[in-house]
Amino acid sequence: MLDHFLAGFVSVEGNSFETFYLRSVNNRDQQVKMFKEANHVLIGFPLYADSMPSFVKEFFESLEPICGKLHNLSLGFFVQSGFPEANHSRPVERYLEKLARRLGGKYIGTIIRGNANRIDEHRGYRKKPVFKYLFNLGIHFGQTGEFDPYYLFRLAKPEKIRGLVLFITRLMIRSRLATKNWDKKLRANGVFEKRFDKPFSKP
Amino acid sequence: MRIAILNGNPDSDNKRFDHYLSLLSDKLTEEEHHVTILQLRDMKIAYCLGCFDCWLKTPGLCIVKDDSYRVCEECINSDLVVFASPVIMGFTSALLKKANDRLIPLILYHVELVDNECHHVARYDKYPFTGLLLAKGIDTDDEDIAIISEIYRRDAINFKTEFQFTRLIDDPIEEVIHEINSI
Numbered sequence: 001m002l003d004h005f006l007a008g009f010v011s012v013e014g015n016s017f018e019t020f021y022l023r024s025v026n027n028r029d030q031q032v033k034m035f036k037e038a039n040h041v042l043i044g045f046p047l048y049a050d051s052m053p054s055f056v057k058e059f060f061e062s063l064e065p066i067c068g069k070l071h072n073l074s075l076g077f078f079v080q081s082g083f084p085e086a087n088h089s090r091p092v093e094r095y096l097e098k099l100a101r102r103l104g105g106k107y108i109g110t111i112i113r114g115n116a117n118r119i120d121e122h123r124g125y126r127k128k129p130v131f132k133y134l135f136n137l138g139i140h141f142g143q144t145g146e147f148d149p150y151y152l153f154r155l156a157k158p159e160k161i162r163g164l165v166l167f168i169t170r171l172m173i174r175s176r177l178a179t180k181n182w183d184k185k186l187r188a189n190g191v192f193e194k195r196f197d198k199p200f201s202k203p
Numbered sequence: 204m205r206i207a208i209l210n211g212n213p214d215s216d217n218k219r220f221d222h223y224l225s226l227l228s229d230k231l232t233e234e235e236h237h238v239t240i241l242q243l244r245d246m247k248i249a250y251c252l253g254c255f256d257c258w259l260k261t262p263g264l265c266i267v268k269d270d271s272y273r274v275c276e277e278c279i280n281s282d283l284v285v286f287a288s289p290v291i292m293g294f295t296s297a298l299l300k301k302a303n304d305r306l307i308p309l310i311l312y313h314v315e316l317v318d319n320e321c322h323h324v325a326r327y328d329k330y331p332f333t334g335l336l337l338a339k340g341i342d343t344d345d346e347d348i349a350i351i352s353e354i355y356r357r358d359a360i361n362f363k364t365e366f367q368f369t370r371l372i373d374d375p376i377e378e379v380i381h382e383i384n385s386i
Contacts, residue, residue: 048300067342091353161320
């Protein structure tokens with residue numbers, strides 16, 4: 001999904017970027033150096049146990065010596081979650097806003113997108129608008145250095161599921177449609193019958 | 204009560220933190236609780252890769268066989284899990300978070316609605332209560348503590364349990380014991 005945002009960003013003349021992968025934990029010094037030298041940084045991660053994955057937190061810890069010193073930095077975030085509602089990501093958004101302040105930089109916002117687990121496997125009608133919003137958000141960011149609140153809102157939707165969507169979700173859960181793809185993979189892996197195993201149970 | 208304390212202190216020179224946990228463990232044992240402290244910095248635990256193989260290939264077990272198995276076993280067979288950590292950059296340590304992320308095999312990939320929100324379904328019949336024991340850093344403020352507590356409260360919903368308390372190691376140990384005894 002970040003690729004779509006970045007495609008929009010570089011479509012604005014004069015913009016360029018470098019990507020580094022925080023899961024490459026052996027490269028921390030280089031990552032911190034690049035972070036210190038950048039004017040704009042976007043940090044993206046999937047939601048793990050309601051916050052950032054441990055390797056992302058480890059990167060944040062490596063920034064401790066430069067806390068309060070990054071006055072020229074503007075910092076944005078992208079948080080992706082599997083559940084559809086944006087509200088799962090709001091607590092970590094609070095943390096990220098505080099982190100930007102802690103570093104002395106400017107917080108430009110957090111792009112939140114739920115329902116995004118393995119989005120490449122989703123059918124076109126579900127992913128198309130998401131990718132378009134990300135592309136447009138990238139263009140706006142490339143032009144202004146800010147996130148457009150309209151696209152942040154559209155991407156985060158739904159904040160919570162309500163009304164008809166809630167009814168359909170309930171129906172999908174009851175009819176097991178919600179887990180159809182997962183069940184298919186379990187069957188393909190030959191472990192469908194073991195899906196409820198409790199290997200750590202003690203008698 | 205069976206209690207697992209996950210010690211996420213990454214710094215062996217931070218004796219005050221470890222000493223507090225050790226004292227807490229002794230006092231809880233005196234009150235006939237069964238306490239296990241897991242020293243995460245001495246354990247070999249890999250980062251969660253988010254591959255979901257623990258749901259799809261080896262249900263209930265991570266494909267990476269390391270000390271996370273022991274963490275999972277202790278946690279799921281306890282009545283209370285205390286996540287203990289110094290606050291570093293406004294959050295619990297990456298060391299503790301690493302263990303935290305690897306608890307995902309304990310739940311199922313299935314989804315259910317909890318208060319009209321999507322959450323995971325329980326794999327096990329019973330889950331431990333959770334609590335936080337933190338040590339403030341020099342730049343830690345009340346907002347940090349509130350943010351951490353909220354994130355762990357939310358995580359407890361997916362962990363099919365209830366978040367019980369946030370305590371600081373500045374608190375008298377008797378107060379923490381009282382908090383635990385009142386669960």
